[in-house]
Amino acid sequence: MLFKLALLNLSRNRKRTLVTLLGITLSLGILVFVEGFFQGISVQSEKNLIDYQTAHLMIAQPGFDDEKDSKPLDYLWSDFGRTRKTIGDLPQVEGVTPRLRFPARLNDGEDELPCMGIGIDLAGTDEKVFRLKKAIIEGRYLNRGEAGILIGNSLAELFAISPGESITVVVRTRYEALEAMDLEIAGIVRTGNPWIDQNVFYLPLSLARSITEAPNEITELMVRLKPAAEAQLPVV
8 A cells, every 4th residue: 555655656746756766866876986986096095005115014023113114223134034935935925025224314415305215125026026117207227236226206306306316315324323325316216105206215225235234134024915815815
């Protein structure tokens, strides 16, 4: 009986019924679009973090994660070789790479800005974990052993600097001594990650070790998982 009454009521004013149905359909369509849009942004942001900043896993000394942006050299790690091999031999792992990060200041003779230096392994392991090489928009990737750096595009714009030009890197070493070195801009990267593009420069791991007086140390091992293993990670 109630169903028949409802149908009768709808048929009495078909125009109003049609407008109502159109309104509901449009609202549902907008809701689905917005939800899909933000879900897509979330997935892309997560992929960007993995490709350029966090990888899937980070292994470091206890306490490092809390101090990695302020005092990373207080957590230097020298006996990482066995851990690196053990993790790298796991079937779920695509790549493992060592990195050495350190606070620094960039100086062009007029301006000086605080930033983060990251020493990367140019023996091929960093490319297995990160996608930095694909983010170069000017210049070229680093060569092993060279006295050069890659710099974020926003940082390069602040200094109005281009590949081939030099900039001074000022660092406080692990022993609290001040070191300064003039390094050539090999390339400029744009990752879409504000933290990297505005604050980070990359240099060969050997050069980072030399300028920080940490000849055999790193601060972290970064790990990329194979796609099948990544799909099994819990959603946080």
